[in-house]
Amino acid sequence: MSITIIYGSDGGCTRKIASKIASKINAKTLDIKKAQTADFENCSLLILGCPTYADGDLQTDWIDHYEKLEEANLQGKKVAIFGMGDQMNYPESFVDAIGILYDTVSEKGAQVVGFTENTGYDFSKSQGLREGRFAGLALDEDNQSGKTEARINAWLAQIK
Ligand SMILES: Cc1cc2nc3c(=O)[nH]c(=O)nc-3n(C[C@H](O)[C@H](O)[C@H](O)COP(=O)(O)O)c2cc1C
Known part of the structure; x- marks a missing residue:
């Protein structure tokens, strides 16, 4: 299985x-700044990673290069999303980027895998939630770095 992380x-x-x-699943990593539309397409599992900024928006390189994702053919593609955030300082927009990416790829016909429970976090609002679960993996290196390794391992076991 070829896995690309953008x-x-x-x-x-x-x-x-x-x-x-990437080191855990033998995946290729690509900064969105350098990725091409074909990179979103030419893999069997596509993983997207984005921190949330500006009270609920995508990180700026994602904003600047978003058309690469929008132009990709993702029909039937397996896609997983991870989002970085800070639940203490941004409790009302925690990992919102997960939800923004989720909406785009699901509108394009992707099969989004790797939903996770929202327990173990302390926030009040998140656009990353769909029916009470995160539409991907929510990580908070600012406040819960000690939980990151176990969260990643459980998520990878689920999506692989
Ligand atoms: C100016 C600023 C705005 C931020 N806004 C949010 C936010 O709205 N929601 C959130 O969950 N995290 C927010 N964060 C936290 C970042 O997403 C978090 O620190 C992330 O780990 C940064 O990832 P990076 O080092 O890859 O850029 C913000 C951080 C900064 C500095």
């Missing part, structure tokens, strides 16, 4: 997590 990162956290995930 991520964007301002501070390096999402890049670090993308590499960590």
Whole structure:
């Protein structure tokens, strides 16, 4: 199975997590700045990683290069999403980017895998939730870095 992880990162956290995930599942990582539309298509599992910024928006490189995702043919493709956020300082927009990416890829006919429970977090609102579950993996390196490894392992066991 070929797995591609496409991520964007301002501070390096999402890049670090993308590499960590890649090393566990033998995936290729690509910064959204360098990715092409074909990179979204030419893999059997596509993983997207994005931190939330600006009270509920995508990270800027994702915003600047979003047409690459929008132009990709994702019909029937298996897609998993991970989002980085900070539940303490942004409790009303925690990992919103997960929901933004989810809406785009599901509108394009992708099969989104890797929903996770929202227990173990402390936030009040998130656009990343769909019917009470995160539409991907929510990670908080700012406040819960000790939980990241176990969360990733459980998620990968689920999506592989
Ligand atoms: C200016 C600013 C705005 C942020 N806004 C949000 C937000 O709305 N929701 C959230 O969950 N996290 C928010 N965060 C936290 C980041 O998403 C988090 O620190 C993430 O790990 C950063 O990833 P990166 O290092 O890959 O850029 C914000 C951080 C900063 C500095």
